Amino acid sequence: MDTNQxxxxxxxxxxxxxxxxxxxxxxxxxxxxxxxxxxxTGSGQTLLQDTWxxxxxxxxxxxxxxxxxxxxxxxxxxxxxxxxxNLILEPSPKDSTAAIxxxxxxxxxxxxxxxxxxxxxxxxxxxxxxxxxxISASIKIAATNKIVTIGIxxxxxxxxxxxxxxxxxxxxxxGFEVAEFVEKPEMKKAxxxxxxxxxxxxxxxxxAPAKLLLQVLAKTQPQLHAGIxxxxxYWDTDQQxxxxxxxxxxxxxxxxxxxxxxxxxxxxxxxxxPAAFEWHDVGDFAAIAELQSQGKSNNLAVLGSARVLSDSxxxxxxxxxxxxxxxxxxxxxxxxxxxxxxxxxxxxxxxKVKALVEALKQTGHSDLL
Amino acid sequence: MDTNQxxxxxxxxxxxxxxxxxxxxxxxxxxxxxxxxxxxTGSGQTLLQDTWxxxxxxxxxxxxxxxxxxxxxxxxxxxxxxxxxNLILEPSPKDSTAAIxxxxxxxxxxxxxxxxxxxxxxxxxxxxxxxxxxISASIKIAATNKIVTIGIxxxxxxxxxxxxxxxxxxxxxxGFEVAEFVEKPEMKKAxxxxxxxxxxxxxxxxxAPAKLLLQVLAKTQPQLHAGIxxxxxYWDTDQQxxxxxxxxxxxxxxxxxxxxxxxxxxxxxxxxxPAAFEWHDVGDFAAIAELQSQGKSNNLAVLGSARVLSDSxxxxxxxxxxxxxxxxxxxxxxxxxxxxxxxxxxxxxxxKVKALVEALKQTGHSDLL
Numbered sequence: 001m002d003t004n005q006x007x008x009x010x011x012x013x014x015x016x017x018x019x020x021x022x023x024x025x026x027x028x029x030x031x032x033x034x035x036x037x038x039x040x041t042g043s044g045q046t047l048l049q050d051t052w053x054x055x056x057x058x059x060x061x062x063x064x065x066x067x068x069x070x071x072x073x074x075x076x077x078x079x080x081x082x083x084x085x086n087l088i089l090e091p092s093p094k095d096s097t098a099a100i101x102x103x104x105x106x107x108x109x110x111x112x113x114x115x116x117x118x119x120x121x122x123x124x125x126x127x128x129x130x131x132x133x134x135i136s137a138s139i140k141i142a143a144t145n146k147i148v149t150i151g152i153x154x155x156x157x158x159x160x161x162x163x164x165x166x167x168x169x170x171x172x173x174x175g176f177e178v179a180e181f182v183e184k185p186e187m188k189k190a191x192x193x194x195x196x197x198x199x200x201x202x203x204x205x206x207x208a209p210a211k212l213l214l215q216v217l218a219k220t221q222p223q224l225h226a227g228i229x230x231x232x233x234y235w236d237t238d239q240q241x242x243x244x245x246x247x248x249x250x251x252x253x254x255x256x257x258x259x260x261x262x263x264x265x266x267x268x269x270x271x272x273x274p275a276a277f278e279w280h281d282v283g284d285f286a287a288i289a290e291l292q293s294q295g296k297s298n299n300l301a302v303l304g305s306a307r308v309l310s311d312s313x314x315x316x317x318x319x320x321x322x323x324x325x326x327x328x329x330x331x332x333x334x335x336x337x338x339x340x341x342x343x344x345x346x347x348x349x350x351x352k353v354k355a356l357v358e359a360l361k362q363t364g365h366s367d368l369l
Numbered sequence: 370m371d372t373n374q375x376x377x378x379x380x381x382x383x384x385x386x387x388x389x390x391x392x393x394x395x396x397x398x399x400x401x402x403x404x405x406x407x408x409x410t411g412s413g414q415t416l417l418q419d420t421w422x423x424x425x426x427x428x429x430x431x432x433x434x435x436x437x438x439x440x441x442x443x444x445x446x447x448x449x450x451x452x453x454x455n456l457i458l459e460p461s462p463k464d465s466t467a468a469i470x471x472x473x474x475x476x477x478x479x480x481x482x483x484x485x486x487x488x489x490x491x492x493x494x495x496x497x498x499x500x501x502x503x504i505s506a507s508i509k510i511a512a513t514n515k516i517v518t519i520g521i522x523x524x525x526x527x528x529x530x531x532x533x534x535x536x537x538x539x540x541x542x543x544g545f546e547v548a549e550f551v552e553k554p555e556m557k558k559a560x561x562x563x564x565x566x567x568x569x570x571x572x573x574x575x576x577a578p579a580k581l582l583l584q585v586l587a588k589t590q591p592q593l594h595a596g597i598x599x600x601x602x603y604w605d606t607d608q609q610x611x612x613x614x615x616x617x618x619x620x621x622x623x624x625x626x627x628x629x630x631x632x633x634x635x636x637x638x639x640x641x642x643p644a645a646f647e648w649h650d651v652g653d654f655a656a657i658a659e660l661q662s663q664g665k666s667n668n669l670a671v672l673g674s675a676r677v678l679s680d681s682x683x684x685x686x687x688x689x690x691x692x693x694x695x696x697x698x699x700x701x702x703x704x705x706x707x708x709x710x711x712x713x714x715x716x717x718x719x720x721k722v723k724a725l726v727e728a729l730k731q732t733g734h735s736d737l738l
Contacts, residue, residue: 032624121395325713326710328715330713335711344697345698
């Protein structure tokens with residue numbers, strides 16, 4: 001059958017790897033309640049729920065979530081539309097390759113023509129129309145046996161993201177070959193990238209036939225590939241749980257960028273679709289503050305139920321206690337008020353929260369992580 | 370009997386008016402637990418206890434405390450040496466004249482030769498020897514029928530205190546006549562005062578024969594004087610409580626500076642003894658921070674039991690919760706962490722806390738005051 005005759009969107013299935021602690025968002029984001037389980041935008045929904053709502057109309061509710069088994073209850077509560085067979089619970093963190101490729105292998109077993117898309121659970125995208133258009137174009141290119149990443153057109157030089165360098169334009173649609181993936185650059189380099197015009201932000205979203213992903217992994221990480229295939233073999237059987245706990249601990253821990261995206265790019269298998277929608281990875285409190293302040297008059301952003309008295313015209317207060325919080329004479333301040341830990345810093349120092357979490361680990365405060 | 374033959378110190382009795390909310394120390398200092406009930410110096414004792422310990426050796430434990438009746442329990446707990454007959458409980462706040470002069474009138478009734486000294490419950494004085502020397506000299510001058518204030522030799526120009534201008538040197542001891550009391554000046558004026566050399570800080574401490582105080586009040590505030598004398602008449606009788614609740618509400622509310630000190634100065638009845646000891650009125654968190662940082666290497670001052678991670682080299686954290694507090698990249702910060710309210714500000718804005726408390730009153734947050 002000629003694939004051109006079938007709408008490849010019919011075979012599209014979204015995977016949401018919901019992992020990562022988000023330590024730069026401590027003390028709000030914790031090992032027990034990572035950032036995707038929080039409402040960081042003031043939308044009234046968590047980032048995970050927003051992600052679900054963004055993808056459900058495109059996939060007609062065909063979504064699979066991969067998350068740590070400690071989050072099973074909260075994820076199920078937050079996503080009532082998620083069926084049990086589409087929730088993969090990792091017994092332990094094994095980085096993105098094991099999570100995404102296991103999901104892809106399970107979906108491939110169920111439908112060998114499946115085209116998967118992988119979308120982080122903790123990103124913010126508000127322009128649904130442009131998002132859908134980019135996905136739609138990417139699916140069509142993926143159907144030509146490509147791994148298609150979505151590259152965000154940069155709005156500023158940023159040292160916080162990796163970049164994707166566009167190569168030749170594809171014959172089909174709005175895609176380009178990927179010349180190169182570039183890791184997070186220095187600011188000086190980031191400025192050059194943005195001026196150059198060929199560089200896009202790597203938002204970590206990609207769309208590909210599951211079959212192709214598995215083929216690439218078989219070449220680059222044969223042992224990991226074998227483990228995942230063996231696990232998939234038992235999936236949807238009554239041995240699923242037993243084999244998961246047997247095989248999972250042995251899987252190689254590696255990011256999908258290194259296991260698949262970069263080697264596949266060198267093989268000419270990766271395309272990029274530029275997308276000009278607004279995209280935020282909400283990496284730290286400064287990012288949340290900026291997100292919150294968009295289109296608002298000068299004032300402190302407030303997330304949560306705090307009673308606040310403040311004369312600040314910038315910065316952010318996040319509170320999940322019911323205390324009164326009074327802020328006087330502070331600009332660009334970040335205050336995060338939780339029942340057992342309080343963080344006070346400034347937007348300029350938002351990135352240092354990660355080091356703080358490390359320091360907490362080393363000083364015996366693991367109860368607070 | 371010639372008074373020169375008796376050591377007037379034998380007749381000395383200290384009064385500690387323990388009042389005032391200390392709203393610039395909110396949310397630590399509250400109506401229910403004002404600043405004198407807190408350890409603000411890290412001494413391990415409250416300011417009230419420090420005040421007691423400073424005076425007890427001088428007066429041989431002859432101390433009277435005047436405080437709001439809501440503080441009865443905490444004051445009694447903190448001062449086990451205070452006998453019940455030397456604790457006056459105000460049914461409502463009536464400013465300093467009623468508090469101090471009622472105490473003086475009661476002591477006068479018990480001993481007509483009594484020389485009283487009045488000392489705020491919330492000041493910090495560390496040089497006990499110089500303090501005792503100043504008191505001792507003041508008692509001797511007071512015994513010559515003077516109201517003797519202690520004037521602190523300024524260590525810097527300050528707009529936070531009132532000033533006392535020295536007049537003629539007295540024949541006796543280290544005292545001077547008081548030329549004038551000056552209210553808190555503008556900074557420009559404060560600088561002139563300090564350069565001039567004749568101006569001392571008014572620390573609100575004074576020593577005087579109770580009889581003289583009562584005589585002055587009889588002239589300046591005859592109605593208030595009459596009320597207090599009637600109350601004193603019933604004191605130490607079984608009608609004490611009944612009359613207190615009957616008469617107290619009618620007493621004029623006026624500061625002792627206006628009712629006694631200033632008019633008496635115009636009558637030539639007030640002397641000042643300059644004292645060069647270190648003195649702090651711990652008026653706001655900036656003052657506490659400075660007090661805490663004295664003689665210490667550059668770091669954040671911490672009061673209370675908080676677990677702290679901080680890279681700040683200045684500022685102060687006050688915490689009576691057991692939360693972990695993390696401060697990153699902040700200088701001169703003030704963080705006050707209490708179970709129901711959190712304050713974050715900077716030393717530069719410490720004085721604004723008073724206005725904040727006003728705002729809280731007006732926005733219906735009286736539960737937090």
